[in-house]
Amino acid sequence: MCDHHSEGKKRHGCHCGGGLPVEKFMQPCLLLLLKQRSAHGYDLIQLLTEFGFSERLDPGSVYRNLRRLEEDGLVTSHWDVGEGGPARRLYSLTDEGEEMLHAWSVHIRQQRKRMDDFLEKYQSLFENEDL
Amino acid sequence: MCDHHSEGKKRHGCHCGGGLPVEKFMQPCLLLLLKQRSAHGYDLIQLLTEFGFSERLDPGSVYRNLRRLEEDGLVTSHWDVGEGGPARRLYSLTDEGEEMLHAWSVHIRQQRKRMDDFLEKYQSLFENEDL
DNA sequence: ATCTCTATATGCATATAACATATAGAGGAG
DNA sequence: CTCCTCTATATGTTATATGCATATAGAGAT
Numbered sequence: 001m002c003d004h005h006s007e008g009k010k011r012h013g014c015h016c017g018g019g020l021p022v023e024k025f026m027q028p029c030l031l032l033l034l035k036q037r038s039a040h041g042y043d044l045i046q047l048l049t050e051f052g053f054s055e056r057l058d059p060g061s062v063y064r065n066l067r068r069l070e071e072d073g074l075v076t077s078h079w080d081v082g083e084g085g086p087a088r089r090l091y092s093l094t095d096e097g098e099e100m101l102h103a104w105s106v107h108i109r110q111q112r113k114r115m116d117d118f119l120e121k122y123q124s125l126f127e128n129e130d131l
Numbered sequence: 132m133c134d135h136h137s138e139g140k141k142r143h144g145c146h147c148g149g150g151l152p153v154e155k156f157m158q159p160c161l162l163l164l165l166k167q168r169s170a171h172g173y174d175l176i177q178l179l180t181e182f183g184f185s186e187r188l189d190p191g192s193v194y195r196n197l198r199r200l201e202e203d204g205l206v207t208s209h210w211d212v213g214e215g216g217p218a219r220r221l222y223s224l225t226d227e228g229e230e231m232l233h234a235w236s237v238h239i240r241q242q243r244k245r246m247d248d249f250l251e252k253y254q255s256l257f258e259n260e261d262l
Numbered sequence: 263a264t265c266t267c268t269a270t271a272t273g274c275a276t277a278t279a280a281c282a283t284a285t286a287g288a289g290g291a292g
Numbered sequence: 293c294t295c296c297t298c299t300a301t302a303t304g305t306t307a308t309a310t311g312c313a314t315a316t317a318g319a320g321a322t
Contacts, residue, residue, distance in 0.1 A: 024309085029249065035256055042269050052245040058311065063270060086269050086318040105174075105253045112246040113181040115239050118160065121181075122236045125166055155278080173300050191279070194301060217287040217300050 026065050028052070028104035033077060034093040035101060041066055042090060066091060074100050155185070157196050165224040166207060166232060170239035172197055172220060197222060205231050 010014035029051040033044055041121075049055055069075045077089040086095050093101075160182040164175055176193050180186055197220075200206045205228035208220040224232075 006153065025245070032253060034181040051249060052241070059269085060271070060273095060312080060314095063312075064272090064309095067271085071207070084319065085267090086278080086316095088269055093215070101253070104251065108246050108249060110183070112243055114251070115246070118163065118182060118239055119236065119243070122163060122232070127164070171300080176300095190300085191281080191283095191302070191304095192279075195303090198302085215288065215297090217285095221299055 005038075024065070026061065027069060028101060029053075030062075031064060031068065031074060031093060031101040031104065032098050034091055035098060038090055038092040040080070041091065044091070069097070073097075074101075080096065155196070156182075157192070158200060159171070159232065159239065160184075161193075161196060161200060162205060162224060162228050162232040162235065165222055166229060169221055171221040172222065173212070200228070204228075 015096065026048065029048055030044060033047050041059075041063050044066070045057055045059055048069075049060070066075065068075070070077055070091075072129060074094055075091050076094055077091045079087050079089045080090040110124060135229060152235070157179065160179055164170060164178050164181075170178065172194050174188075176188055176190055179188060179193070197206065197208070201208055201222075205225055206222050207225055208222045210218050211221040212218045
């Protein structure tokens with residue numbers, strides 16, 4: 001997934017944030033929410049606010065991410081019809097998705113460390129500023 | 132720069148990471164390094180390893196980011212010829228760049244909080260896993 | 263009928279990322 | 293002198309990501 005998985009000639013070798021702290025932060029959040037319980041996309045939009053996403057988060061990006069997670073085999077879905085209202089998909093985490101969640105947690109811990117380093121240097125540069 | 136700066140109909144209203152924890156993390160790192168001292172692009176490539184960037188970081192992305200920072204008035208540069216070797220640019224932080232650095236630090240602190248929240252939930256979900 | 267809420271999805275323009283490659287001066291090996 | 297390497301900056305290409313608008317559609321209320 002990261003540098004540590006491919007040490008070839010490629011500079012980054014993966015798409016989980018070699019240069020950025022985190023790309024696609026929404027994906028690990030969705031996996032974590034689905035680890036707690038299966039849910040519909042519409043509910044997940046609300047639940048993502050727990051992770052600092054805006055209350056009026058673009059729904060399209062959520063559904064797009066869910067479709068991609070499904071393509072990658074990290075979640076499954078089936079139509080959930082019947083109980084009034086339009087049909088909706090119920091998403092569930094797969095075993096592969098849970099493994100990916102663990103990989104993400106390692107990655108996110110590393111990226112948090114990078115931010116800590118940044119903030120530490122920032123503070124030491126400016127701490128004597130306002131005397 | 133962020134949500135807090137434009138509360139209109141737009142969902143995010145800025146490009147500093149409404150959905151992502153941080154996009155373009157390299158930019159604040161460059162600003163911080165240039166706050167410490169003026170430097171050449173080539174040196175900055177080495178210095179970026181302090182922030183977790185790969186030792187064989189793509190040079191093109193660094194130079195492109197520096198050009199963009201200059202376009203935005205956050206850094207200035209002038210050619211530094213004479214001392215042997217090819218000509219090189221010496222980059223310096225502007226006052227505007229220093230203000231942006233402060234804005235970035237606020238933003239990065241927020242994003243670190245999001246990661247903390249994620250990791251906290253992650254741990255509480257899995258802490259009783261391996262008994 | 264029309265409006266609104268729930269629910270999912272697509273289209274499109276632009277931005278960013280990853281990688282390869284181009285250019286060029288200087289110094290050393292042969 | 294020619295080739296190679298290191299320093300130093302920059303561009304081109306392709307794939308993916310993001311932001312936002314918009315489409316579709318069922319159900320209940322006015």
